[in-house]
Amino acid sequence: MAKLIAYFSRAGENYFNGSIRSVPVGNTEIAAKKLQEITGADLFKIEPLHPYSDDYKECVAQARDEMQSDARPELKAYPESLDEYDTVYLGYPSYCGTMPMPVFTFLEHFDFTGKAVKPFCTNEGSGMGRSEQDIRRLCPGAKVEKGLSIHGSDVEESEDALRAWSED
Numbered sequence: 020m021a022k023l024i025a026y027f028s029r030a031g032e033n034y035f036n037g038s039i040r041s042v043p044v045g046n047t048e049i050a051a052k053k054l055q056e057i058t059g060a061d062l063f064k065i066e067p068l069h070p071y072s073d074d075y076k077e078c079v080a081q082a083r084d085e086m087q088s089d090a091r092p093e094l095k096a097y098p099e100s101l102d103e104y105d106t107v108y109l110g111y112p113s114y115c116g117t118m119p120m121p122v123f124t125f126l127e128h129f130d131f132t133g134k135a136v137k138p139f140c141t142n143e144g145s146g147m148g149r150s151e152q153d154i155r156r157l158c159p160g161a162k163v164e165k166g167l168s169i170h171g172s173d174v175e176e177s178e179d180a181l182r183a184w185s186e187d
């Protein structure tokens with residue numbers, strides 16, 4: 020059966036090894052595209068209807084508010100169906116120790132029963148945080164496999180790790 024890579028990623032201002040830089044493509048998107056080259060899986064970008072601010076501090080404030088209110092931000096679009104997929108690679112940055120809330124919206128939209136969910140998370144030090152626990156809660160019936168944590172600032176060097184993890 021086919022495999023899907025569904026990911027959230029944000030371009031714009033972000034922290035890289037302690038300093039703020041603006042980037043045209045987010046870290047998780049870079050990892051997701053590498054993973055697509057490795058696996059040949061389909062690719063879907065999870066995009067909130069109202070994008071986060073390009074400004075790092077404003078984005079952190081927005082993300083924190085959403086988390087505190089347990090929000091489910093509306094998404095621009097969804098894949099029509101996940102029926103053809105037996106495996107979903109789920110990519111996201113760590114936001115406040117878990118996934119950005121638009122990823123919660125995405126997971127609750129579908130029934131993952133019987134599917135393998137393989138999470139990969141780019142971050143600046145939190146690792147997978149609470150995200151795997153949250154995925155298990157949001158996708159009852161899914162087989163949530165071991166996640167891959169990628170240091171966001173080193174995403175360009177993540178190919179070997181992605182390959183080994185995806186073949187595991």
Ligand SMILES: Cc1cc2nc3c(=O)[nH]c(=O)nc-3n(C[C@H](O)[C@H](O)[C@H](O)COP(=O)(O)O)c2cc1C
Nearest residue numbers: 028029045046047112113115116141143144145171
């Ligand atoms: C709103 C926000 C919250 C973040 N929270 C965390 C965090 O809790 N732990 C962490 O290690 N990194 C955190 N980061 C850093 C990102 O997880 C990291 O830079 C990631 O690679 C960004 O991925 P992206 O470019 O695909 O969006 C945060 C970044 C943002 C913008």
